[in-house]
Amino acid sequence: MNIMKAAVLKSFGTPLVIENAPEPVLGTGEVIVDVVTTRVLSYMNEVFSGERNYALDLPIIPGPGGIGRVRAIGPDATKLKIGDWVFCDPTVRSRDDAIAPDIALQGLTAAGAGGMLLQKHFRHGSFAEQMRVPTENVKRLGAITSEEAAQWCALGTLLVPYGGLLAANLQAGETVLVSGATGNFGSAAVSVALAMGAACVVTPGRNETILADLVRRFGSRVKPVKLTGNEDDDREAMKRAAPGPIDCVFDIMPPSVSPTVVRAAVMTVRAYGRVVLMGGVGMAGGAGLELPYPWIMRNCITIHGVWMYPPDAASRLIALVRSGLLRLDEYKTTAFDLDHVNEAVAHAAANGGPFRLTVIRP
Missing domain, CATH: 3.40.50.720 (NAD(P)-binding Rossmann-like Domain)
Incomplete structure (x- = not known):
């Protein structure tokens, strides 16, 4: 079994623990992404303390979405290629009811019993070296640099x-x-x-x-x-x-x-x-x-x-950025490595104002 480094929430009210975890295993309808950078929400401390009463089945690797590069793809992917820069959309929807899908926010929370069922599979988020994401949630960014990846994390806020x-x-x-x-x-x-x-x-x-x-x-x-x-x-x-x-x-x-x-x-x-x-x-x-x-x-x-956004929103928002109509350089980013994830959570809580981003680089 291959292992990776991850930050794990084992119980509410305790710090995240950095440990080795099994690498995600690819299944049909899924993509494995090497996480390059991921944002830390300003209220993550309230989620981890239990104050927000978010639906999380512990233990869990938290982290909603992120920017990374495609590591492995399943047989239903026809546009993605290994190495592509992508945005991982955390809004996971059930595939067996297109009219009223259940929703889970990967690595963050879930809505209702159906959302909790989704979370049992797409549970682990981006505070790790790799994550497994539904194919439809992996959005191509085009060519960017590793340095630019931090600002692209602003997509999660803007969406x-x-x-x-x-x-x-x-x-x-x-x-x-x-x-x-x-x-x-x-x-x-x-x-x-x-x-x-x-x-x-x-x-x-x-x-x-x-x-x-x-x-x-x-x-x-x-x-x-x-x-x-x-x-x-x-x-x-x-x-x-x-x-x-x-x-x-x-x-x-x-x-x-x-x-x-x-x-x-x-x-x-x-x-x-x-x-x-x-x-x-x-x-x-x-x-x-x-x-x-x-x-x-x-x-x-x-x-x-409205809770979150439609499935095509991320691709449309990326197009707004690429056109120059929406500028990511408004955002000032502060980066931490995975070993300092708890410091990153504290920093995000203290610096949650407009156009500020706290990110982790696993």
């Missing part, structure tokens, strides 16, 4: 808001409001919306330094709004910041945020507008989001809950 904006059917020339714009995923949503052709992105938040930085990075299409905490006043301020009606509201606020802050943003949307909910309101207990039934009905508001 989440991209999925929401695709669900919202965001069109070029529209105005979108990003609720949670000063966070890691929210700032990614701003850059993705602009890359998709949004004429204007309204960016509410409390941190004026980050709001000013968004304008510095992306220019006058970004319209910052300093929130006061008064729901009615904030709603009107967000509306005034937009040059016209707000076509789409995208929310990606974390669990710690009050639902009233989210409601203030959601209810800025125009009649016949679209709202996408991708955040964490209510996930840590407390009140959920209340919206007036008459307002939704009479204004023909579309509300779309």
Whole structure:
């Protein structure tokens, strides 16, 4: 049996353990990838402590997705070649129900009983020298260098808001409001919306330094709004910041945020507008989001809950990067080797702001 180095979570609340693990064995419908670099989510410490109550069958090699090179391919792969640079998409879907597939996030969590069944097989993630990935989750990047691989890890962050904006059917020339714009995923949503052709992105938040930085990075299409905490006043301020009606509201606020802050943003949307909910309101207990039934009905508001993104999103996002419309060099990366994985987790938690990436190079 061949072995590799991996970081293993053996129990919640304990550090990751670096040890030798069996190399993954290739099966039909699968690809083995040599992991070159993988991102560390800013809240991984909360996952590993058990605070987030993520569904993980321990012990497990964690790590959602990554950048690497194809090591071995199965008989159903017709485009991939050994040595190809690829992005490993962690969103694993069951193959026996195309309409409503079960989903597991490889190396991170799973949804429901079906997702846990998926996790039993595609359980181990990218905090290792190799990983086994479903063939359809391996996305070709084209030629890159090993040094560039760290910035390409930003795909994992950018894909989440991209999925929401695709669900919202965001069109070029529209105005979108990003609720949670000063966070890691929210700032990614701003850059993705602009890359998709949004004429204007309204960016509410409390941190004026980050709001000013968004304008510095992306220019006058970004319209910052300093929130006061008064729901009615904030709603009107967000509306005034937009040059016209707000076509789409995208929310990606974390669990710690009050639902009233989210409601203030959601209810800025125009009649016949679209709202996408991708955040964490209510996930840590407390009140959920209340919206007036008459307002939704009479204004023909579309509300779309979105978890992750469609299967073709990664390839489409890679094309946006390759075209120059979406820039990965906005991201500042800090790299750790696998032996220092626990330091990497701590660093990610302390440095989880906009356009920051903590990565591991196994």
